[in-house]
């Protein structure tokens with residue numbers, strides 16, 4: 587659905603003479619892990635060629651986590667990597683190439699775009715824009731990209747991904763998603779969002795032991811509550827509300843939602859839990875900050891063999907897709923079939939790019 591500031595008839599028109607036609611549908615390319623690296627960090631940059639083919643997306647980060655003194659080196663490093671790395675980015679790339687530019691109010695964002703698009707625009711699949719506040723930020727990037735693409739003679743538009751990391755961004759999430767046909771998706775930026783909301787946390791994503799609910803107190807025979815008794819507590823998910831809003835806004839506009847960073851690199855168990863919550867709620871992928879988070883993301887954001895076995899059984903049992911049937915004591919109908927088809931379709935997309943997964947899904951016995 588077009589945003590209110592552009593009429594429906596103009597929504598899919600190029601925003602500059604000579605710019606490529608906007609996409610009508612965002613390509614469903616697997617992007618389970620968006621792996622962040624700092625192109626100014628020589629050790630990290632040296633690892634990028636060998637990571638192609640092992641991760642769905644490699645993202646050259648130019649924003650936070652890159653020291654101010656290294657901003658230029660990061661931009662130039664990304665240009666080198668984009669130019670020289672086989673198989674990275676563009677329509678034939680085995681791994682997508684994304685970048686996160688600096689925020690639009692920073693001294694670097696304009697040069698990020700005017701340098702990257704002419705130099706490696708043909709390789710760049712998606713530009714992640716941080717701290718997006720509303721549709722106006724997307725409109726600015728949209729027009730500028732169209733001008734730069736036209737000048738560079740690009741044949742396909744670079745897509746845009748917004749990070750949801752301000753209270754205003756969350757309040758405007760639907761209009762952000764619908765602001766341009768370039769919109770590919772949204773990620774949660776829990777660290778900046780926490781600061782902007784004045785949450786009293788100090789972490790980069792994940793949970794907090796203080797955010798909990800407690801079991802009711804036991805009562806004595808006279809009905810008095812023993813509030814001092816030992817009671818089980820249940821840690822709650824700080825990010826549930828925002829992820830759920832993000833998922834709905836993305837689904838409504840046909841674009842893709844992602845969890846963001848999990849900063850406790852050592853806690854691979856909680857990382858997997860956080861990723862899985864996001865997967866179950868509808869996210870298609872997550873960020874990876876360290877090489878060891880790639881395997882976690884790939885595992886979590888690929889449907890399990892058990893889920894695919896069950897989903898295929900439901901599809902088979904439902905025949906023409908209408909009516910209701912009983913399977914293993916449970917009712918299945920049109921709606922559960924649709925859920926199963928989400929999983930089956932995702933498995934097919936992933937099997938097409940991941941031979942190991944394909945082997946596992948192909949080995950599932952029918953019946």
Ligand SMILES: CC(C)(COP(=O)(O)OP(=O)(O)OC[C@H]1O[C@@H](n2cnc3c(N)ncnc32)[C@H](O)[C@@H]1OP(=O)(O)O)[C@@H](O)C(=O)NCCC(=O)NCCSC(=O)C[C@H](O)C(=O)O
Pocket residue numbers: 621622623624629630631633647650651751774775776777778779790791846847851874875876877
């Ligand atoms: C988190 C790190 C700083 C950890 O780095 P380091 O201490 O060097 O880790 P290791 O010693 O375990 O590294 C082992 C080797 O792996 C290489 N390495 C590390 N990270 C990466 C990477 N991301 N990509 C490629 N290679 C990597 C190291 O160089 C070591 O190599 P070697 O010595 O040759 O064996 C570091 O991982 C890091 O900086 N990660 C990226 C951080 C980042 O991008 N942060 C920004 C995103 S989160 C954010 O911005 C918040 C968000 O916007 C919000 O608001 O919520």
Ligand SMILES: [Mg+2]
Pocket residue numbers: 650716751775777778
């Ligand atoms: Mg941030």
